[in-house]
Amino acid sequence: MKNILIPTDFSNNADHAISYALNVFKCERTNFYFIHAYADDVYGPYHNVDAETFDKQKKMIADAAENKLNELVTETQTKTHNPLHKYEAVCAFESLVDAINNFADSKNIDLIIMGTKGKTASSKITFGSNTLQVFKYVKCPVLAVPDQYSYSQPKKILFPSNYMLPYKRRELKLLDIMAGEFKAEVHSLYISDFEDLSLRQLDNKKFLKESLPHARLSFVTIGVGNRAKAITTYIKENDMDLLVMVNSRHSFLEDMLYQSTIDEIGLSSTIPFLVMQNLPR
Structure with a gap:
């Protein structure tokens, strides 16, 4: 329920x-x-x-x-x-x-x-x-x-991550259930010029994979630039249906939210936007 x-x-x-x-x-x-x-x-x-x-x-x-x-x-x-x-x-x-x-x-x-x-x-x-x-x-x-978004099943989900955050199992379960229900692809997008990951990043990436068993999970790396524009471009070029980000201390999303610069930076999502809260609850 x-x-x-x-x-x-x-x-x-x-x-x-x-x-x-x-x-x-x-x-x-x-x-x-x-x-x-x-x-x-x-x-x-x-x-x-x-x-x-x-x-x-x-x-x-x-x-x-x-x-x-x-x-x-x-x-x-x-x-x-x-x-x-x-x-x-x-x-x-x-x-x-x-x-x-x-x-x-x-x-x-x-x-x-x-x-x-x-x-x-x-x-x-x-x-x-x-x-x-x-x-x-x-x-x-x-x-x-978004008010202009016409409903379609979320078949392609974009999940940008730097793999530095320890994810919450409960909220990844929510994402896994949604992905499983709609047989969705989850694109884990890593924005970096370096493909080598630290031990912490490798552990979090492994945890992400283990926590999304029902998702068709893929890992994508693109070079560093304006992160918001990179996300927006990826959404358009790959016809994504849902954007998922994590709000946590020292995260990219937190920086945007607390500076009130979402619109200035250019994260103008035209698709539904799921914010997972990696905060005390």
């Missing part, structure tokens, strides 16, 4: 992510939790009002959010009629990151699936601010789905 958490702001982007999630797990027994965090909707416009007005507005926003979530659950059940799927609405008076982290811990969530942007994000950016915050601070795998 999979436990999947889907944050929603009731935008088209969020609905698109829900549709992608239902397709990916259509053949698996899955609990889907639709969560809406509304603390910012209350504190933002009503931080200078008196307590009575604040409580009134908070209740009004909470009631509206709960109604929308219940409608979303009903609509999803009506559209899919999938006996393998169960749905639950979750309304949280917290920030988005806190709500997701707390709920992920309480329900042992396997994966978070969300849009790359929310309803207020500019069309010129790759990832909205909420998505970046979840990438940075939520200690659970996150799959972000």
Whole structure:
């Protein structure tokens, strides 16, 4: 049984992510939790009002959010009629990151699936601010789905790695299950001018291979350049369906996230992007 958490702001982007999630797990027994965090909707416009007005507005926003979530659950059940799927609405008076982290811990969530942007994000950016915050601070795998991406089975998965990180077995298991379900190729991309690996790298590479027994795993090495552009070019030239990266201390992805330079560096992924969190959980 999979436990999947889907944050929603009731935008088209969020609905698109829900549709992608239902397709990916259509053949698996899955609990889907639709969560809406509304603390910012209350504190933002009503931080200078008196307590009575604040409580009134908070209740009004909470009631509206709960109604929308219940409608979303009903609509999803009506559209899919999938006996393998169960749905639950979750309304949280917290920030988005806190709500997701707390709920992920309480329900042992396997994966978070969300849009790359929310309803207020500019069309010129790759990832909205909420998505970046979840990438940075939520200690659970996150799959972000571009709003223009039409669903196709993830048959070709790109997994860039320098083999310096000790991978998490639980999260590699998630990748292995997905690869096995769709009989997918996993391209482990090593960006380096040197093919010789250290003992640590060899051990991590071996662990990666052992942890993905159901994937059609291949190892590819390309020369050093701009790493983000190398990844983007590889995606285009090899028709990849899913990009997977690990967020860990001192990793390439962490450098991009904490400098807020994903768009400046050029990692403009047009395919779903799975961020695995090699962080304490």
